Amino acid sequence: xxxxxxxxxxxxxxxxxxxxxxxxxxxxxxxxxxxxxxxxxxxxxxxxxxxxxxxxxxxxxxxxxxxxxxxxxxxxxxxxxxxxxxxxxxxxxxxxxxxxxxxxxxxxxxxxxxxxxxxxxxxxxxxxxxxxxxxxxxxxxxxxxxxxxxxxxxxxxxxxxxxxxxxxxxxxxxxxxxxxxxxxxxxxxxxxxxxxxxxxxxxxxxxxxxxxxxxxxxxxxxxxxxxxxxxxxxxxxxxxxxxxxxxxxxxxxxxxxxxxxxxxxxxxxxxxxxxxxxxxxxxxxxxxxxxxxxxxxxxxxxxxxxxxxxxxxxxxxxxxxxxxxxxxxxxxxxxxxxxxxxxxxxxxxxxxxxxxxxxxxxxxxxxxxxxxx
Numbered sequence: 552x553x554x555x556x557x558x559x560x561x562x563x564x565x566x567x568x569x570x571x572x573x574x575x576x577x578x579x580x581x582x583x584x585x586x587x588x589x590x591x592x593x594x595x596x597x598x599x600x601x602x603x604x605x606x607x608x609x610x611x612x613x614x615x616x617x618x619x620x621x622x623x624x625x626x627x628x629x630x631x632x633x634x635x636x637x638x639x640x641x642x643x644x645x646x647x648x649x650x651x652x653x654x655x656x657x658x659x660x661x662x663x664x665x666x667x668x669x670x671x672x673x674x675x676x677x678x679x680x681x682x683x684x685x686x687x688x689x690x691x692x693x694x695x696x697x698x699x700x701x702x703x704x705x706x707x708x709x710x711x712x713x714x715x716x717x718x719x720x721x722x723x724x725x726x727x728x729x730x731x732x733x734x735x736x737x738x739x740x741x742x743x744x745x746x747x748x749x750x751x752x753x754x755x756x757x758x759x760x761x762x763x764x765x766x767x768x769x770x771x772x773x774x775x776x777x778x779x780x781x782x783x784x785x786x787x788x789x790x791x792x793x794x795x796x797x798x799x800x801x802x803x804x805x806x807x808x809x810x811x812x813x814x815x816x817x818x819x820x821x822x823x824x825x826x827x828x829x830x831x832x833x834x835x836x837x838x839x840x841x842x843x844x845x846x847x848x849x850x851x852x853x854x855x856x857x858x859x860x861x862x863x864x865x866x867x868x869x870x871x872x873x874x875x876x877x878x879x880x881x882x883x884x885x886x887x888x889x890x891x892x893x894x895x896x897x898x899x900x901x902x903x904x905x906x907x908x909x910x911x912x913x914x915x916x917x918x919x920x921x922x923x924x
Contacts, residue, residue, distance in 0.1 A: 552653060553619070554660045558607035559594045568594065568611050571619045572646050573833070575704070581695045582702050583826040584834035593644075593679060600788035605629045607741075608664045609644070621647035621654060626662035626679070627668045633784045636822070640665040640924075642675035642684070643807040646703075647710055652880070654710035664923050674719060674921045676701060680789050682796075682857075685894055686917030687711060688720050694915060697891045698800075698826050698853040700724070702916060708918065716920035722894040723903075727910040729882045741876035751810045752877050755803040764808065765794050767815045774819075775860035787872050803883065805854055807877045809861070817861035824853035824891065841846045852888040860902075875906060 557564045576582035594609060596602040605628045612621035624644040642661060645845050647654045665673055676687055684700045689708050696702040745752060755761055761768075772793070773784040785793070797820060805821025828847035832840035841892055856878065892911055895902055899914055 552612060552614055552656060554610055554612045554621075555655050557594070557611050559596055559609065559619070562647045564611070565591065565594055567613075567619045568609055571611075571622050571673070572715060574619070574816050575646055575648065578732045579704065581693065581839075583696055583698065583829050586829065586836065587834040590834070590835055599679065600786060600792060601626075603627075603788060604786065605631075606668065607679075608661065610657055610660050610922065612647070612909055615812030620650070621657050622656040623661050625665055625673070626762050627670060628783070632670075634783045636723055638669055638671045640668065640670040640673040641677045642673055643678050645676060645687075645707070645711070646835070649706045649710075649712060651713050655714055660712040662922075662924055671924050672921060673924060674919060680785060680793060682793050686919045689721075689918045691724070691918050695739070695826055695854075696915075697724070697823050697857065697893050698822065698829070699828070699855075699857065700893050711920055714922075716922045719919040720917070721897045721920040722895045722918070723897060723913045724891065724915040725906075726889055726891045727911045729879075729887065741873045745873050747867050749811055749854075750816075750845040750873060752873055753808050754808045754809065754877060754881065755808075757803055758798055758801075761798055761801065761803060762817070763796075768797075768808075768818065769794060771815050771818060771862070774862050789827075792896050797822075800848070802848075802885075804853065805856075805878060807874045807881075816876060819856060821878060821890070822855045822857060823848045824855050825851065852886065854882070854887045856887075856890055856892045857894070891896070 558566060559566050569587070570583075573584065592598050600696065601607070607624055607626040609621055609624070610623045614620050622644060623642060623646075624645065626641045628639075628641060642658075645654075645657070645908070647657065662673060677683070677685055682699065686701060687707055688696075688701060688703050694703050737870050745751075769787075769790040772790065790876075798820045802821055805819075807819045808815055809817035825844050825847045828840075828843045832843050834840075861874075878890070892906065894917060895901075895906075
């Protein structure tokens, strides 16, 4: 077995790195391949905004027959470390056959690179930006993942832990069936709290409205998510990339924003789930995959609530419940049957308390790991 550094300018190297998951997951029906165009962009140092300020290494493990058997990305997010006064690295895009020799060799190489970068801690799985999805699945393997949320075989956590990583935190995901009866009093309370707190919840109807408030969304996104321990405010280029993806995938009817005295203080984004189409097309947009994806946006029964929050100074005042009550109203007037609320941090007690009243069943858990270097 040999672990090599992927030359991101070498098309064959990139192809092997990107194709490996299709081999590992070929007999796992729940797995959803990424959009190939997005996966390729992550390795493109000219197109991925991350490389404007930071560094990453991509590693590929091959067996004696030069067949790929594992891969790993390790990042030095200099923007994060400068703002946090830290020396933390992150790992991402880990895939491996069920062989500890492979995973150990990958992590040995990746951690060695991290030490050379002057880093003293590594956390993951965590992607280039907050919307890449976090953690490693440890519960809920029987379910298909929401679009953009990590999925992995059940043996992955054991490989990571055998390489010296320990639990950092868990994130939970839940779903609600719209046939579940949300008590009318929840809606009444939400209206009463909104009036008392001076909150105005606005729903959108057109993508042009989302484009119009995009500058406010970018500012709020950094205020809400940039303050978490493992996040930092995103650059303009990173935010532009995220907002453009939101505009492409989002259902305007499932975007709710909260204002107080005219200032945007909270949001929830709903995205039609296109996972089934990605499974059918293998993540390809061309030549005809994009047609399938567009059709799936209209016919899917699942919606992902992925991306949302309330600025810290307004948390605990019912804002999350108010936003979710408006989402619930929109679901009742749509074709969607199920809503998947993805990746809520276990320490976010306020949000968890507010959403449990909507009958959400938590059925997936992802785990973040850390290791001192």
